[in-house]
Amino acid sequence: MPKTVVIPPGTGKPLAPYVPGTLADGILYVSGTLPLDAEANVVHVGDATAQTRHVLETIKGVVETAGGTMDDITFNHIFLKDWADYAAINAVYAGYFPGEKPARYCIQCGLVKPEALIEIASVAHLGKSG
Known part of the structure; x- marks a missing residue:
């Protein structure tokens, strides 16, 4: 099956081979997205x-570069560093998905950058293409 790599303009170098x-x-698969600047600093x-x-704006950029909108997101995998941030994360998240919400899961775990609180x-699903 052919696939198309999606890299928004201005994207910094990734931390690993992805x-x-x-x-x-x-179907667009968006890699785990941390709150990083173009130099990979948190x-x-x-x-x-x-x-x-910041993370959701970055994801939005990937989706829009691929020709979609945030309404096209059907599933989110959420990783948070501390459950104490759960309410704050949900408040922002709800603003990006005001209508029908995507399916999701949320787990607490360590993240690749210790200063990152979320990934x-x-x-x-963008329809048939690429």
């Missing part, structure tokens, strides 16, 4: 609200 997104058979250290917004990976 790309921001891969589109195959109309932004908004200590602020779960701002980090969540989200997404799946979006």
Whole structure:
């Protein structure tokens, strides 16, 4: 099956061998997204609200580069460092998915960058393409 790599303009170098997104058979897989700047530094250290917004804006950029919208996201995998941030994360998250919500799961775990409080990976259905 053919696949298309999705890399939004201005994307920094990834921390490991992966790309921001891969589109195959109309399904977009967005890699785990941390609150990183173009130099792979964690932004908004200590602020779960701002980090969540940054992560979702980054995901939005990948989805839009692939030709979709946030409404096309059908599943989110959410990883958070501390359950104490759960309410703040959900408040921001709800603003990005105001209508029908995607399916999701949320787990607490250690993240690859200790200053990161959240990581989200997404799946979006964009229709048949790539």
